[in-house]
Amino acid sequence: MKDLVGRLSALDPDAGAALKVIAYFDRLVDSHAGLEPIVRGAAVLSGRVARLTVPDRRVLIRVDPDGHRLGDGPPPDAGWPRAGLRSGGALCLERSGPAGPIDAMVLERAVAAVHGVLDRTGEREPREVVLDAAAPVETRLRAARRLGLGETARAVALDGGRARVQAAGTPLTSEERQGIGPVVPVPELPASLAAAKTALRFAATEPDPGPRVVHADELGGLAVLATAVGHDTEPAPDVVALDRALAGAHWVLPTLVAVADSPSLRTAATTLVVHHSTLQERLAHSEALLGWPVRDPRGRLRLQLAIALWRLHRNPE
Amino acid sequence: MTTTTPPPFDAELAAALEVLKEQMPSRFAELDIHARRTEYTELELSDEDLRHGGDFEFEELTVPGPAGELRLLVGRPSGPATGTLYYIHGGGMILGSHRSPDLAYALDWAAELGLAVVSVDYRLAPEHPHPAPVEDCYAGLVWTAEQFDGPLVLAGVSAGGGLAAATALLARDRGGPALTAQMLLCPMLDDRNDTASAHQMTGLGIWDRNANELGWTALLGDRRGTPEVSPYAAPARAEDLSGLPPAFIDVGSAETFRDEAVAYATRLWQAGGQAELHVWPGGFHGFDGLAPQAAISAAARAPRLPWLRRVLGA
Numbered sequence: 001m002k003d004l005v006g007r008l009s010a011l012d013p014d015a016g017a018a019l020k021v022i023a024y025f026d027r028l029v030d031s032h033a034g035l036e037p038i039v040r041g042a043a044v045l046s047g048r049v050a051r052l053t054v055p056d057r058r059v060l061i062r063v064d065p066d067g068h069r070l071g072d073g074p075p076p077d078a079g080w081p082r083a084g085l086r087s088g089g090a091l092c093l094e095r096s097g098p099a100g101p102i103d104a105m106v107l108e109r110a111v112a113a114v115h116g117v118l119d120r121t122g123e124r125e126p127r128e129v130v131l132d133a134a135a136p137v138e139t140r141l142r143a144a145r146r147l148g149l150g151e152t153a154r155a156v157a158l159d160g161g162r163a164r165v166q167a168a169g170t171p172l173t174s175e176e177r178q179g180i181g182p183v184v185p186v187p188e189l190p191a192s193l194a195a196a197k198t199a200l201r202f203a204a205t206e207p208d209p210g211p212r213v214v215h216a217d218e219l220g221g222l223a224v225l226a227t228a229v230g231h232d233t234e235p236a237p238d239v240v241a242l243d244r245a246l247a248g249a250h251w252v253l254p255t256l257v258a259v260a261d262s263p264s265l266r267t268a269a270t271t272l273v274v275h276h277s278t279l280q281e282r283l284a285h286s287e288a289l290l291g292w293p294v295r296d297p298r299g300r301l302r303l304q305l306a307i308a309l310w311r312l313h314r315n316p317e
Numbered sequence: 318m319t320t321t322t323p324p325p326f327d328a329e330l331a332a333a334l335e336v337l338k339e340q341m342p343s344r345f346a347e348l349d350i351h352a353r354r355t356e357y358t359e360l361e362l363s364d365e366d367l368r369h370g371g372d373f374e375f376e377e378l379t380v381p382g383p384a385g386e387l388r389l390l391v392g393r394p395s396g397p398a399t400g401t402l403y404y405i406h407g408g409g410m411i412l413g414s415h416r417s418p419d420l421a422y423a424l425d426w427a428a429e430l431g432l433a434v435v436s437v438d439y440r441l442a443p444e445h446p447h448p449a450p451v452e453d454c455y456a457g458l459v460w461t462a463e464q465f466d467g468p469l470v471l472a473g474v475s476a477g478g479g480l481a482a483a484t485a486l487l488a489r490d491r492g493g494p495a496l497t498a499q500m501l502l503c504p505m506l507d508d509r510n511d512t513a514s515a516h517q518m519t520g521l522g523i524w525d526r527n528a529n530e531l532g533w534t535a536l537l538g539d540r541r542g543t544p545e546v547s548p549y550a551a552p553a554r555a556e557d558l559s560g561l562p563p564a565f566i567d568v569g570s571a572e573t574f575r576d577e578a579v580a581y582a583t584r585l586w587q588a589g590g591q592a593e594l595h596v597w598p599g600g601f602h603g604f605d606g607l608a609p610q611a612a613i614s615a616a617a618r619a620p621r622l623p624w625l626r627r628v629l630g631a
Contacts, residue, residue: 020336027335031328037612041332044610067610 018105021045025109035117039063039091042110046093046103051076052114054089062094083107086115127165131155133190144186155181155193157200163193177203177212192216198226201315202308209254210261210311222308229312238292238306239313245289252289255282259294260304323517324571327599333608334522334601350411350443350535357408361416367392372428377415380460383452388438389460390415392424398433400468400497400629402426403461405454405484407475407603409505409524409532410442419474419606426622430631432470435461439480443535447550450536454484455493462494468629471499471562475524475574475603476532478504482552482564482581489560496562498628500621503568503602504578507553508533508541512576522572522601529573553577558584563591565624567617569600593624 024041035052042050043063049070052061062070073094076082081099082092091111093103126143129135130153135143144153149167156164157179168183179200181192195216202222204210216223235243246253254272259279262268269279283295290306293299326334367375373392380387406417413419415438427434439453462469473481478501485499510529519526533541533551540546548555564585568578575596582594597604597617605614625631 023335024332027332028328031326031331033328033332037329037332040329040610040612065610067612067615 017102021102021105021109025113029113029116032120033113033117034121035059035114036061036063036069038110038113038117040067041113042091042093042106043067046100046106048103049073049094050110051092051094052089054085054087054114054118056087056089057118059089081107083111085111085118087118127163130165130186130189131163131193137187140187140189144189149186152183152185153189153192154183155189155196157181157193157196159200163196165189172213175212177205178214179203180213180215180217182217195223197317198223201226201317202311203315204257204311205314207253208257208311208314210257210307225305225308226312226317229309229316231316233313233316235313236306236309238290238302239309241290241292242306242310245286248289249285251282252286255279256286256294256303257307259283260300260307265295321513321517323521325599326522326571326601327597327604327611327613329611330571330599330601330604330608330613333604333611337523337607354412354441357412357417358414360418361414362418362420366421367416367424369424369428371395373424373434380457382456384440384449387453387456387460388415389457390434390436390438391464392427392434392436394427394431394433396431398465398467399431399631400470401433401435401461401465403458403469403471404434404436405439405471405473405477405480406436407473407477407505408441409528410450410476410479410536411532412441413476414438419477419603422606422618422621423472426625429622430625430629432629433465435465442532443538446538447536447547451480451483451487451549454480455487455491458484458488458494468497469494470497470625470628472502473500473504474502474606476505478502479506479552482506483549485561486552486555487549498563498565498625499561500565500625501578501581502566503572503574504552504566504581505529505532505574506551506581507577508537508546508551509553510542510573512573512580514575514577515573518571518573518575523607524573524602526573553581557588558590559588561585561588561590563593563628565593565621565628567595567597567620569602569604570596570598571600572602572604574602593620595620 024045028038028041039050039052039061040063043065044067047065049062049064060072062073064070076092079096080092080094081103082090084090091107091114126146129143130140152168154166156166158164159177179196181196184192199214199216199219203212203214258268258271262271265279266276269276287293292302294303367373373394375390375392378389378391380389402423404420404423406413407419408417415436420436423434437454437457439450471481471485481499482501482504485496488494488496510526510533515526537546537550546554566578566582568575582592585592597613600613605617608614
């Protein structure tokens with residue numbers, strides 16, 4: 001049968017051969033063939049060892065022109081005909097010297113087919129997919145069904161760029177620092193995640209004694225403030241003053257946070273477990289460090305904003 | 318019979334078929350047999366192919382046949398033969414020769430096992446209708462059994478598989494040579510051409526129902542599909558499949574012969590015989606030879622040599 005094999009492999013460099021290459025790979029794509037058949041097609045049609053690397057999938061496939069799968073082989077040679085993949089990898093034909101006339105077409109068609117497989121089989125974590133605005137809505141809805149989310153859900157942003165998706169009504173169980181996104185229809189989960197990430201920027205990190213769980217729904221205008229503070233934003237003078245004050249004594253931070261968050265100074269004293277007069281003394285000292293009064297409404301708002309901005313600077317997006 | 322959705326071709330085979338179908342149209346029936354024969358002759362194995370890297374010494378012999386001279390290709394291994402592989406080529410009863418390209422795989426097995434190989438140049442239909450082809454095959458088998466000692470395995474592909482099955486029936490019924498085993502690869506067994514797979518695959522693949530009708534009609538003429546067809550022409554017609562040598566049968570799921578091959582294996586078991594049956598998903602007719610690079614083709618080739626070793630006790 002080897003002469004018939006020859007009909008597939010020994011393609012003449014003419015238009016007819018090009019059509020065969022196109023027909024072969026088109027049919028592989030139509031049949032939803034996997035990566036190895038595509039690499040094998042490239043090897044058989046070019047008459048060379050074909051080598052596919054997809055680093056982010058940890059894929060290395062080498063096939064010889066008889067269709068046999070090979071081991072990893074030598075490191076790739078820069079001179080081999082190659083076609084790059086979007087994701088970084090490449091398909092090479094292991095041959096030195098000038099590329100044959102068919103090679104370019106084989107590489108082009110094979111890489112297009114490889115992309116199709118990678119797109120099709122790039123089944124990511126459904127958790128990840130429902131939160132990805134770039135994924136088609138249909139794909140996100142399918143992922144949501146796999147997660148059993150129902151019609152509406154929320155995103156939760158966690159430290160380290162992690163995220164969680166919760167069906168609406170799921171109680172918050174974790175003590176972990178988190179930003180809670182609003183409950184939205186499933187296709188809007190990427191927006192819920194964006195809001196959750198903003199909320200997370202306001203969540204307290206050590207040694208800040210403020211709330212570690214922040215709801216985006218409760219941010220109000222603070223969400224707008226968040227857009228004003230990026231990596232390179234100069235801290236406002238009040239933030240500089242706050243930082244300076246915090247360096248003064250270990251009790252300054254808990255005191256100012258308690259005052260900013262409490263309905264009254266008496267409540268703040270209770271929270272801090274100090275006598276009211278002690279609190280008054282500490283505040284007087286803190287006000288001197290800050291440079292503005294914090295016990296009147298305007299000063300308190302200024303303090304609250306300074307703390308909010310300070311947190312945004314500590315947790316830049 | 319209702320035609321249902323056919324099984325899909327294996328992805329790699331489908332791609333190969335896309336390229337091959339230009340050269341091997343399924344609409345065989347529209348083609349001129351003589352033109353096809355000329356084309357097929359160009360694919361014949363060369364003397365160098367037959368030597369198989371020095372594993373065999375080949376000679377073409379002419380032995381007495383049922384109608385005068387019968388040509389045989391006889392390959393002797395370099396060492397003492399451990400047995401003999403009697404090979405019957407394919408070609409739909411209308412094409413091919415004792416040097417047909419499908420003999421190449423038989424040479425691989427024989428070389429591996431140290432077997433002698435005899436390939437028979439049976440007369441072709443329609444010039445030579447039944448029983449000429451099968452009687453030639455049988456005469457060659459009888460000659461082979463007289464020439465070579467040791468185990469004797471009968472093998473064939475497609476029409477050759479059908480003729481091998483028929484030759485085994487003749488050997489049984491005439492008290493002819495004792496056969497060790499029969500290897501029927503995608504065998505052409507049933508002239509009725511009316512199974513579900515034959516209907517499903519109409520117009521698809523390499524050898525479809527129309528091509529099959531052409532082949533059987535060439536062999537049987539007006540008798541094709543009638544109750545008068547002999548089991549020595551179409552082994553599926555045999556009522557008694559007992560007392561036959563162990564069989565290896567393989568076939569693709571996406572081909573005309575799927576159901577008749579499966580039925581033949583089933584009936585061998587029901588008759589108390591032994592058969593090893595492989596049905597390769599998405600395989601078209603002769604896929605392992607026509608698209609040998611496909612993963613499924615490698616899988617289909619793999620069990621043949623181990624089976625031969627077992628039946629030969631090698």
